[in-house]
Amino acid sequence: MAKVWVILEAQDQKIKKVSYEMIGLAKQLGDVEAVLLGSGVSSLAQEAGEYGVSKVFVADCAELKDYTTAKYTRVLADLIQKKKPEIVLVANTSQGRDFAPRVAQRIGAGQISDVMDYQEGQFIRPVYSGKAFFKVSPCACPAIVTVRPNVFPAAEKCGGSCLVEEVAASFSADDLKAIVKEVVKQVSSRPELTEANIIVSGGRGMKGPENFAILEEMADVLGAAVGASRAAVDSGWRHHSFQVGQTGKTVSPSLYIACGISGAIQHLAGMGSSKVIVAINKDPEANIFKVADYGIVGDLFEVVPMLTAEFKKLLS
Amino acid sequence: MKIAVLIKQTFDTEAKIVVKEGKVDPSGVNVIINPYDEFAIEEALRIKEKVGGEVVVFSAGSDKVTESLRKALAMGADRAVRVELDGVAVDEGVVAEALAKAVGEGNFDLVLTGWLAIDDRSAQVGVRVAEILNLSQINMVTQLELADGKLTGSREIEGGMEVVEVPLPALITAQRGLNEPRYPSMKGIMQAKKKELKVVNASDLNISAQPKVEVKDVFLPKAKEAGKIYKDDMADAVSALVKALREEAKVI
Ligand SMILES: Cc1cc2nc3c(=O)[nH]c(=O)nc-3n(C[C@H](O)[C@H](O)[C@H](O)COP(=O)(O)OP(=O)(O)OC[C@H]3O[C@@H](n4cnc5c(N)ncnc54)[C@H](O)[C@@H]3O)c2cc1C
Ligand SMILES: Nc1ncnc2c1ncn2[C@@H]1O[C@H](COP(=O)(O)O)[C@@H](O)[C@H]1O
Numbered sequence: 001m002a003k004v005w006v007i008l009e010a011q012d013q014k015i016k017k018v019s020y021e022m023i024g025l026a027k028q029l030g031d032v033e034a035v036l037l038g039s040g041v042s043s044l045a046q047e048a049g050e051y052g053v054s055k056v057f058v059a060d061c062a063e064l065k066d067y068t069t070a071k072y073t074r075v076l077a078d079l080i081q082k083k084k085p086e087i088v089l090v091a092n093t094s095q096g097r098d099f100a101p102r103v104a105q106r107i108g109a110g111q112i113s114d115v116m117d118y119q120e121g122q123f124i125r126p127v128y129s130g131k132a133f134f135k136v137s138p139c140a141c142p143a144i145v146t147v148r149p150n151v152f153p154a155a156e157k158c159g160g161s162c163l164v165e166e167v168a169a170s171f172s173a174d175d176l177k178a179i180v181k182e183v184v185k186q187v188s189s190r191p192e193l194t195e196a197n198i199i200v201s202g203g204r205g206m207k208g209p210e211n212f213a214i215l216e217e218m219a220d221v222l223g224a225a226v227g228a229s230r231a232a233v234d235s236g237w238r239h240h241s242f243q244v245g246q247t248g249k250t251v252s253p254s255l256y257i258a259c260g261i262s263g264a265i266q267h268l269a270g271m272g273s274s275k276v277i278v279a280i281n282k283d284p285e286a287n288i289f290k291v292a293d294y295g296i297v298g299d300l301f302e303v304v305p306m307l308t309a310e311f312k313k314l315l316s
Numbered sequence: 317m318k319i320a321v322l323i324k325q326t327f328d329t330e331a332k333i334v335v336k337e338g339k340v341d342p343s344g345v346n347v348i349i350n351p352y353d354e355f356a357i358e359e360a361l362r363i364k365e366k367v368g369g370e371v372v373v374f375s376a377g378s379d380k381v382t383e384s385l386r387k388a389l390a391m392g393a394d395r396a397v398r399v400e401l402d403g404v405a406v407d408e409g410v411v412a413e414a415l416a417k418a419v420g421e422g423n424f425d426l427v428l429t430g431w432l433a434i435d436d437r438s439a440q441v442g443v444r445v446a447e448i449l450n451l452s453q454i455n456m457v458t459q460l461e462l463a464d465g466k467l468t469g470s471r472e473i474e475g476g477m478e479v480v481e482v483p484l485p486a487l488i489t490a491q492r493g494l495n496e497p498r499y500p501s502m503k504g505i506m507q508a509k510k511k512e513l514k515v516v517n518a519s520d521l522n523i524s525a526q527p528k529v530e531v532k533d534v535f536l537p538k539a540k541e542a543g544k545i546y547k548d549d550m551a552d553a554v555s556a557l558v559k560a561l562r563e564e565a566k567v568i
Contacts, residue, residue, distance in 0.1 A: 011474075068480070069453055094473040098455045101408070101443035110407060110528025113438045122532055127437050131333040132340060134436075135533040143529065178452050181468065182479040192475040198567070222568065240458075240493045241472050246329060246434060247351055247492040255567040266329050276565045277543075278557070284547070291540055293565065294557055297547040306554045311568065314558060 002030030005085040007076065008048060008056075009093060010036065015044055017195065018091040020154035022147050023051050026089055027155060028118060033057070033085065034162075037075055039065035042164070049162030051155040057083070059167040066180040072099040074175045077106040079167060085142055092146040093194070104144045111144040112136045116151050116252075116273060129246045129269030149194055150252040151273065186241075189220070193242060196225035198255040201244055201271070202237075203229035205260015205281065205300055209237035214301070215259060218308040221315060227251065227271075229261045245270035259300045263288025280304065317369035319360040320419045321393065322429040322442065323353040325377055325384040329434065335534050349384045352430025354497040355490035360428050361392045362495065363462060370394045372422060376401050376414055382513065389508035390500030396513045404518045407527035408436075412444030417521040420449055424485060426467070431456045431489035442489040452482035458493035 004026040008019040019034075026032040033055045034048045045056040059075045076099065080088060088103075090096040092114050104111040117124035122135040123145060193199065200219045202212055212226065219226045228238040230245055244251055246269035256274035261267060263279070263286055271277070272291060279292035280300045289295050296303050327333075328346040335341065349357070360371045373388040375381045376399040385396040399418050404410065419427060427449070429442030446453040454460075454469035458477075461468045468481045469488060500508070544560065546553035561568050 069455070073447075094456065094471065094478075097439050098443070098453075101440035102447045102453070104440070105409065105412065105444040105447035108409075108525075108528075110409060111438070111440055112529055113440060125437070127534075128327065128331070128333050128340065128435055129329065129437075130537070132335065133535050133537065134531045135535070136529055136531050138528065139530045140526075140528040174450075178454075178480055178482045180478060181481050183473070183476060184479070185476040188475070194474060241477075243492070255561070255565075269329075272537075276561070276567050278561070279543075284545075289543065289545060292543040292545070293540075294543055294560055295545040296550070296553045296557060297545060298550050298553065302550055303554060306550060307558065310554050310558045314562065314568070 002086045003084070004030040004032050005088045006032060006034045006053070007088065007090045007096070008034050008036045009091045009095060010038055010041055010044055013040070013044065015047055016091070017154060018093065018147070018149040020051060021149065021152040022089045022091060023048070023053060024155040025118060025147060025152045027052055029087055035076065035079065037064050037072060045164045046161060049160055050157050052158050052160065053162050055163040055165060057165050057167050059169045061169050063171060063176070064169065067095055068178045068180060069099050069102055070175040070178055071171060073102045073106060074171055075167065075169045076103045080107055080142060087138070088142055088144045090144060090146045092148050096146055100144050100146050107142065109142050109144050110138050110140055111146065112138065113146050114148050115145050116148050126273070129266065130272045148250070148252060191223065191225050193225045193227055193244070193249050194251055196251070196253050198222045198224035199227045199244070199251055199253045200224050200257045200259065201227035201229065201261060202232055202259050203261030204231035204235070206232060206237065211301070212237065214304045214308070218304060218311065221308055221311045229267050258288050259304060261288055262286050263291060317363060317367050317426065318422065318424045319363060319369060319371045320422060320424040320427045321353070321356050321360045321371060321373045321388070322415055322427065322445065323357065323373055323375050323384060323388055324350045324430070324433045325375065325381040326350045326433055326435040333536065335536060338533060340534055347380070347384070349387060350430050350433045352432060352490050352492070355492065355494045356428035356430055357388050357391055357393065358495045358497040359460060359488070359490060361498070363426070367462070372397060374399065374415055374418055376411055378402065385513055386508050387500060389511045389513070390504040391498055392504060395511055398513065398515045399518065399521070400515055401518045404523065405527050407529050408438045408440040409444060410523060410525045410527055412441045413448060413523050413525045414518055414521055415441065416445045416448035417523065418516050419445065426484060427451065427487040429487065429489050431491050442487060446487035449487070451485050451487040453487045453489070454480050454482055455489045456491040457488050458491050460488060460494065
């Protein structure tokens, strides 16, 4: 069986959900081993064993406290070259997509980016803003595959334990040239857009920044994130980090509620892979209704508060 | 400051995708400079306007990409290089090596690229070029400052922002938010016609990489079934929707 590696991603001393999703995919591909990098993360390694990983390589040192491209690339490229896995799965997150191509280039590997499905030996990934899909296979080993968060079902806990192998990391002066000056966390009670299970999004139809309060209220009832169309961002109503679409975030929540968004092709590019799409729009001809699983033709200022009240009744 | 910018020509964002004989059919499609690469061009021009120097744009592709290189020249780039890859089997690694070799000779202090091309959506070529040329990188940058031979870039991370400092020479990949790209002026368009546009053939670059991944097939998404659309009585619509989300879609 193929040796498949999952590069685990952890944050605040917790293994992120996408890591378990990658383990789930990896089990379809072969024997699963994992790699964990960081500072003070050793204790997390055993957790992966409970999900069917046979071995975890851990590089735990002070230098790996801050993520930088060069340090991660050094450790991962060295380790892959030494242990020779056939497929390496990396989360398609701000970190993963930063180091994966660099590692691939250093070890002379191919990379298949932003994979959303795996069928009959081929990886499926969206191209042309999700208007088409490529079926891709590696023609050399190892191959790096970056995996879109929120699309593969997470591996189930199956008990058991795993071997843990400590990996010594050593860095050259070049590896330490980049310095992380600052990490600014938005303090928010809401989940991050690309990780959210439910997203409530607003567009030009929201008419002004103050009206996003009604979306935030709905989001808080649902435990959702709040997104925006480019029109809302360009109007200065929301920060561009909340933009969904071709030039914004790509999201795949299980539920996407689009309010006052017309459904331009560039918006669909970012949310078309959502499992269930709900549209609220007063224009019955709006393009968003073509991709919506459910929709309400009506005034969002009337509908949204009613929906929030209904959700509240159901969920409290 | 010598700045290289890598630009890819892509389909217009509105383009309808047609698959013919297992390939995406480019006929009749309008083309543009990849939107993220326009941010890269703009940033290069702003840096040059501040500290002086030269901006050189590179694109790998057929004669058709000349049009996009001319646009970059009209925006204000000084000269352009087209890398002709005719007959070469490519993947991201091969394209990156070709571009890196073309750029490599120029002793650039800074290389700017887009973070992702909206056609193949690989998000690899810029970073691979950084690795080949042994440059520090800051990826998906939304704000960039240059001082004392160092670059400070902000990049979005999940739930926040990271500020990274790297020494020059370096490679930066541009994300939306970095700037608003300018339109070419009439004067710029006239001047662009006289600027140097060199063609380099892949065969002269001694490319050693082979494709490591293979696209086996292209397919279009299945047309979605018509959804359930509620109208008229809003109170009924709302309760029907919530019921459907819970009992049918099972998402809440
Ligand atoms: C290169 C490029 C990249 C782009 N990238 C993105 C991107 O990443 N993300 C993105 O979103 N867009 C992107 N766009 C822009 C895109 O083309 C659209 O312009 C944009 O998505 C429109 O936003 P909108 O739907 O909010 O606004 P509109 O298209 O103006 O739609 C507003 C909608 O609100 C409805 N409405 C108004 N009032 C109400 C009400 N009271 N109740 C209910 N409904 C109401 C209207 O019927 C209408 O359908 C890009 C464009 C280009 C050219
Ligand atoms: N053929 C090309 N010519 C010039 N630059 C390219 C080419 N392909 C990719 N790039 C650069 O690499 C970035 C990422 O592309 P990709 O890896 O294809 O998503 C783009 O935004 C461009 O800046």
